[in-house]
Amino acid sequence: MTNQPYGGGYGYGAQEPPRTPYQQPQSQPQAWPGQGYDDPYADQQHTQQWQGQTWETQMQPPVAAAEETSYLPPQSVAPVAPVHVPEPAPVAAAGPEPEYGPATLAGNARITDAQRARAEGRSPVIEPGMQPAVLTAVLGLLLAGGAALGTYALLVPLVVLQGVTAAGWFRLNGMWPARQGIALGFLGALAADAAMLLSDRSPGVILGTLGVWVLLSLVLQLRSHADPDERMYGLMATVVAAALAIAAGGYLAADADAVVVGAVAVAAAMVVRALPVATAASVVIALAAGAGAGYAVGGTTSDGALLGVGAAVCALIGHRVAGYDYPSRFVHFTAGVALPLAAAGPVVYTLGRMFG
Secondary structure, three states: OOOOOOOOOOOOOOOOOOOOOOOOOOOOOOOOOOOOOOOOOHHHHHHHOOOOOOHHHHOOOOOOOHHHHOOOOOOOOOOOOOOOOOOOOOOOOOOOOOOOOOOOOOOOOOOOHHHHHHHOOOOOOOOOOHHHHHHHHHHHHHHHHHHHHOHHHHHHHHHHHHHHHHHHHHHHOOOOOOHHHHHHHHHHHHHHHHHHHHOOOOOHHHHHHHHHHHHHHHHHHHOOOOOHHHHHHHHHHHHHHHHHHHHOOHHHHOOHHHHHHHHHHHHHHHHHHOOOOOHHHHHHHHHHHHHHHHHHHOOOOHHHHHHHHHHHHHHHHHHHHHOOOOOOHHHHOOHHHHHHHHHHHHHHHHHHHHHO
16 A cells, blocks of 8 residues: 555655646645655655656746737827927016115115226226315315415314315225324324414425324334235325325415415316316316416416416316226215315415415
């Protein structure tokens, strides 16, 4: 009798009954432990008899690719209308450029006219305009009136002119705040005025004060901890500011009549120069206005006309310097007001002595 394990499996040496090609192999349950035979090669024979070619490997057709066998139901594709992509709206043309107001001492965040001109690469010369010219005329008339009243009446507008000159020159050179340099230049002017009053308005004290202040300016810059280039730049600005403020004291040393003629001529020339006329034409007209004012105020003499022309020439030079290198409105209302009168001070004294 054949030793058949539990579950109907075949024993050792038994042959598996033949199968038809399309007969599915019967699964053979595993024998329970402790039952049936203890043949150590039973598992190996059981494994080997499935290693040959079977119906699954011989007769089963090869598996086709997924693309070939996958079933895709027919789809009726409707024509898709083309998507209309809206074109970007054209960039609107730039409208009129905004107008920018003047810079203020409180800190205007908007761009100034000078900064705009620099950014656009325009001419570095921006003329002060009519308002500074009117202030120059007012200050010139105050000088003329003070000279007509007396020495101490002249001293008040002269001190104002010297202080504005020192501050305006430093701001014109882009150095702000520069309290020490401005204070030093202004103190030099005050020292020169006091020395002239003590010496009976001797013009020699102007040169002496200027020499002393050059040395003081040098000492001030030597004590600075800035870079050598900045110290040299500060030294030049301090010396020139002191020189201009001290040179304005020429009004105090000049004769009263010469001061009246020169100050009125500067006032007339500056107002005419600020008129909306071409530059060359306005310069000629300003010189003619200075000569006419000098001729009228100086007693209708040629000496008065020459003095008026000389003062007008110096005033135009100071006006040109105050408008150079993209100046701000603050420069226009300091250097633009003071430089025309300060530059004319030595000429008023010299020509007054010549024609007096």
